[in-house]
Amino acid sequence: MDNQDKYKFIHDALHERKKNNQLRSLHALVPSLNSMDIEWEGKSLINFSSNDYLGLSKHPEVIERAQEYLQKYGAGSGASRLVTGTLSIHEQLEEKLARTFGTEAALLFNSGFQANTSIIPALVDRNSCIFIDKKCHNSLIQGSILSRATIKRFRHNDINHLKNLLEQSENENFNRKLIVSETVFSMDGDLSPVQSLAELAKQIGALFYSDDAHGLGVLGEQGLGLNYQQPGIDISLGAFGKAFGSFGAFAGCTNEMKEYLINHSGGFIYTTALPPAIIGALDAALDLISGMDVDRNELHQKISSFKEVLKVAGFKIGESDSQIIPIIIGDEEETLKLSNYLIDNGLWVSAIRPPTVEKGASRIRVTFTTMHSNSDIKQLINALKKWKQ
Numbered sequence: 160m161d162n163q164d165k166y167k168f169i170h171d172a173l174h175e176r177k178k179n180n181q182l183r184s185l186h187a188l189v190p191s192l193n194s195m196d197i198e199w200e201g202k203s204l205i206n207f208s209s210n211d212y213l214g215l216s217k218h219p220e221v222i223e224r225a226q227e228y229l230q231k232y233g234a235g236s237g238a239s240r241l242v243t244g245t246l247s248i249h250e251q252l253e254e255k256l257a258r259t260f261g262t263e264a265a266l267l268f269n270s271g272f273q274a275n276t277s278i279i280p281a282l283v284d285r286n287s288c289i290f291i292d293k294k295c296h297n298s299l300i301q302g303s304i305l306s307r308a309t310i311k312r313f314r315h316n317d318i319n320h321l322k323n324l325l326e327q328s329e330n331e332n333f334n335r336k337l338i339v340s341e342t343v344f345s346m347d348g349d350l351s352p353v354q355s356l357a358e359l360a361k362q363i364g365a366l367f368y369s370d371d372a373h374g375l376g377v378l379g380e381q382g383l384g385l386n387y388q389q390p391g392i393d394i395s396l397g398a399f400g401k402a403f404g405s406f407g408a409f410a411g412c413t414n415e416m417k418e419y420l421i422n423h424s425g426g427f428i429y430t431t432a433l434p435p436a437i438i439g440a441l442d443a444a445l446d447l448i449s450g451m452d453v454d455r456n457e458l459h460q461k462i463s464s465f466k467e468v469l470k471v472a473g474f475k476i477g478e479s480d481s482q483i484i485p486i487i488i489g490d491e492e493e494t495l496k497l498s499n500y501l502i503d504n505g506l507w508v509s510a511i512r513p514p515t516v517e518k519g520a521s522r523i524r525v526t527f528t529t530m531h532s533n534s535d536i537k538q539l540i541n542a543l544k545k546w547k548q
């Protein structure tokens with residue numbers, strides 16, 4: 160095999176993506192600290208694709224505490240948690256997270272992706288079965304694959320289909336069953352029936368893993384998410400890269416589960432602990448989130464009226480019940496055209512195409528944050544209406 164042949168799979172794969180309008184690329188943006196404006200290639204655009212739902216990445220208190228911890232404790236934690244990377248501030252934050260979210264314990268992870276890909280393989284093995292919603296995030300799917308368990312995917316939010324799969328598996332002799340879903344689906348913005356899933360898991364003695372990455376900060380009582388005070392969840396996953404405005408993740412669980420993960424979750428054990436500045440930012444965000452009801456109510460009102468306008472204008476927006484609003488176009492090329500058209504009109508709304516969503520379901524994914532002004536939203540509505548005409 161010569162060097163050309165060695166790389167053929169790369170050339171072919173990229174060519175295939177290009178041909179199908181599915182090639183992804185990076186865009187370097189410069190954010191503004193007091194608005195949703197971003198600068199890209201000399202253009203000023205309004206960002207409607209950010210998961211910083213409460214604007215906390217730019218909040219003065221979050222930035223200040225990150226600076227304070229940086230000054231006090233240094234730029235890095237210096238080691239993994241089980242070596243010397245557990246600083247007092249990591250433990251304090253875990254205790255505060257558990258107190259706030261009403262779980263016995265909380266365990267920090269370096270990202271939501273890392274948590275999902277390393278907790279699931281710690282919970283189940285090749286003799287187990289995972290029942291996972293078909294629209295779950297890639298990190299939950301990767302975690303399931305890594306576990307080597309049998310994977311059964313149930314139709315999106317379809318409890319009856321899940322029950323059928325569970326019944327069918329009764330004679331299969333699995334050592335453990337794990338039900339996996341996410342509270343707010345990241346590309347559709349619709350919600351899982353978290354209570355029914357928890358009850359079903361309890362009924363059949365399965366473990367239940369509920370990823371609340373996009374619910375946290377925005378939905379539920381005081382923005383504490385959709386897993387909050389829901390009994391029967393074994394792992395309540397929260398990701399900090401969204402409404403918390405910075406980085407990392409945590410698992411809300413029992414003390415015993417925490418001790419088990421500290422001993423068995425590779426993505427917790429074999430990685431450097433989160434740096435002090437991030438812990439500072441998270442500590443401040445945690446202090447702020449539950450007191451932001453006024454901002455949240457305003458955000459939800461803006462979302463409802465935006466959705467109404469879109470429906471009247473004839474856009475297909477699916478079943479979104481959150482700050483994530485897909486505008487489903489279908490064809491990849493047409494979706495890219497809309498995204499580029501919005502850029503020409505001063506708006507950044509990313510196009511989402513297969514394989515992130517299924518073929519024929521390409522979309523632009525609009526996200527609302529508390530930092531979007533009425534005039535930002537008006538600009539988006541006007542551009543979308545003009546496109547539709």
Ligand SMILES: Cc1ncc(COP(=O)(O)O)c(C=O)c1O
Pocket residue numbers: 270271272273275296298341345370372373398399400407408
């Ligand atoms: C449902 C869900 N879980 C996990 C993640 C990954 O989280 P992180 O960005 O912290 O790796 C995401 C991020 O897109 C997500 O949407």
